Amino acid sequence: MGQSSGIGVLDKAVAVLEAVAKEPCGLAELCARTDLPRATAHRLAVGLEVHRLLRRGPDGRWRPGAALAELAGGATDPLLDAANSVLPRLRDITGESVQLYRRDGTQRICIATAEPPSGLRDTVPIGTRLPMTAGSGAKVLTAWADQATQRAVVTDAVFGERTLLEVRRRGWAQSVAEREPGVASVSAPVRDSTSTVIAAVSVSGPVERIGRRPGARWAQDLLAAADALQNRL
Structure with a gap:
């Protein structure tokens, strides 16, 4: 996991986003990349999916969601x-x-x-x-x-x-x-x-x-x- 903000759940959510941004991944790969427990990784990924920060493709793997592009594009x-x-x-x-x-x-x-x-x-x-x-x-x-x-x-x-x-x-x-x-x-x-x-x-x-x-x-x-x-x- 990268830098710590002191807010545990935020740091873990960012770790999930960074892991998926590198390459689409399923739950097992997500756990391996973030060192998060399976239940924690799944809960965070599903929550980020609800907010469209992640999306799941037909293969069931998570990918960056449309909201990320919208948020990034809003500034520039x-x-x-x-x-x-x-x-x-x-x-x-x-x-x-x-x-x-x-x-x-x-x-x-x-x-x-x-x-x-x-x-x-x-x-x-x-x-x-x-x-x-x-x-x-x-x-x-x-x-x-x-x-x-x-x-x-x-x-x-x-x-x-x-x-x-x-x-x-x-x-x-x-x-x-x-x-x-x-x-x-x-x-x-x-x-x-x-x-x-x-x-x-x-x-x-x-x-x-x-x-x-x-x-x-x-x-x-x-x-x-x-x-x-x-x-x-």
Whole structure:
């Protein structure tokens, strides 16, 4: 075990994280690398898995979890820095809830938000994981994903390949009551310097306020926000 902080359980948890970071491992390997008793190593690994700091693959071995990347990226992630400037402006223009999503496999994660100060809102907390099977943000991230991901998502999605083709042609996506009853949204792709789609920026709110054609109302503002995010990266 490495340096001691004087807090035993913390030091042991860090030892587990460091052991798994070197190479994915099962329980026996974890015990060997950390010198922890089997019950202690298992309890800590399962607890870290609950908090998404570790994850178990199909082979049953623990690997670093998505939350580690999210925590590390929060301090130095240029996309989040750009979002802090761009998303509030988009919120002020639309008067609606704004979110930024990244894809993680066949799920999307909300990594930044900007909420209006009052009124009925579509609040999606940062860190929320949503399926890629419904919603305008899901359509955007799926439309520009690799072919294997597209096939995996479309199998269970409320949209099909024809919709994804239209999203790519049009450059944005909309949804009405797909992810949640009574909620409409419109989303646009955010690209990096190589034009690779790395995120989706979304505006969402009650259908009764946004209407059933949110794209006609907000698509150009979404596209402008996506360009602003790219320019700040």
